[in-house]
Amino acid sequence: MHLSDGVASAPVLLVGSALAVLATARGLRELSPERLPLAALLAAALFVGGTIHVPIGVGSVHLVLNGLAGLLLGWVIFPVVLVGLALQALLLSFGGFSVLGLNLLILALPGLLARAVVMPGLRRGRLDMAWAGGLVAAIAIFGSVTLTAMALALSGGNAFRELIVLIGVAQLPILLVEIMVSALVLGMMARAVPGLLQSVLER
Numbered sequence: 001m002h003l004s005d006g007v008a009s010a011p012v013l014l015v016g017s018a019l020a021v022l023a024t025a026r027g028l029r030e031l032s033p034e035r036l037p038l039a040a041l042l043a044a045a046l047f048v049g050g051t052i053h054v055p056i057g058v059g060s061v062h063l064v065l066n067g068l069a070g071l072l073l074g075w076v077i078f079p080v081v082l083v084g085l086a087l088q089a090l091l092l093s094f095g096g097f098s099v100l101g102l103n104l105l106i107l108a109l110p111g112l113l114a115r116a117v118v119m120p121g122l123r124r125g126r127l128d129m130a131w132a133g134g135l136v137a138a139i140a141i142f143g144s145v146t147l148t149a150m151a152l153a154l155s156g157g158n159a160f161r162e163l164i165v166l167i168g169v170a171q172l173p174i175l176l177v178e179i180m181v182s183a184l185v186l187g188m189m190a191r192a193v194p195g196l197l198q199s200v201l202e203r
Helices: 010-029 033-051 066-092 100-123 129-192 194-201
Strands: 053-056 059-062
Touching: 010 066, 010 100, 010 129, 033 059, 033 066, 066 100, 066 129, 066 194, 100 129, 100 194, 129 194
Parallel strands: none
Antiparallel strands: 053 059
């Protein structure tokens, strides 16, 4: 869900960028050497997923995996997503640099919020890992669509009404794929490396 350069208004860009800088600084403080391999792996996955995109007006839809990244990384999702977005803007001209902070907030914040919603159920044993994967994917995608709609509405008002609806509808098939992929990945991790997964989720 990238927004392109020149779409968002200056106040929206400034607020989004300021919040993204603060959150990224917090994420970098939590990025220990032990967490670096997983962070790098997820950064690569996010970059690759974002290259398979469908342009929609001034935005695009593509695999995001922000729910999965948020659950596994917590605040570290911000520097990880930042790397992926910067590489996509530099190498593939997706999104742009002026809107980098806003796009980071749109993708990373819902992943962090999804973790906050799901983590209590996981720690109390009330959620199966695969179900948790599907749930964080659904929450994160819904959150990203909502933030995208808010950014467009605050920037252009009624001018972006049809585009907001189109982005929301176009995201539905992506949502189904995200749910399946996240559920499959976490389910496999729970069976193959339960100790690693548990240590990651306890942070």
